[in-house]
Amino acid sequence: xxxxxxADDRGRIVIPHEIRERHGDRYRxxxxxxxxxxxxxxxxxxxxxxxxxxxxxxxxSIDEIKREAREAARTDAIGDASE
Numbered sequence: 001x002x003x004x005x006x007a008d009d010r011g012r013i014v015i016p017h018e019i020r021e022r023h024g025d026r027y028r029x030x031x032x033x034x035x036x037x038x039x040x041x042x043x044x045x046x047x048x049x050x051x052x053x054x055x056x057x058x059x060x061s062i063d064e065i066k067r068e069a070r071e072a073a074r075t076d077a078i079g080d081a082s083e
Contacts, residue, residue, distance in 0.1 A: 005013045015027075015038075026041040042051060057065055 001019070003016045003019065005015070007013050023040040027038040028041055030037045030039055060068075
């Protein structure tokens, strides 16, 4: 399905009713090089993460996922600071 939407003078875009019915009312706005995408947000963020990455986190606890994410963020921050 493709619909047209325009931003108003305050930058608001109305998402058509039939799309909201199917995907919900909460979205993450992702800016890519040549476009933006709206990604529906799941009520359970961990479940949404699992849906987004498939089985990459199967068998891992929430604490393990958090620890690995913090370690990756720390490594990235150290790399950015040394550049």
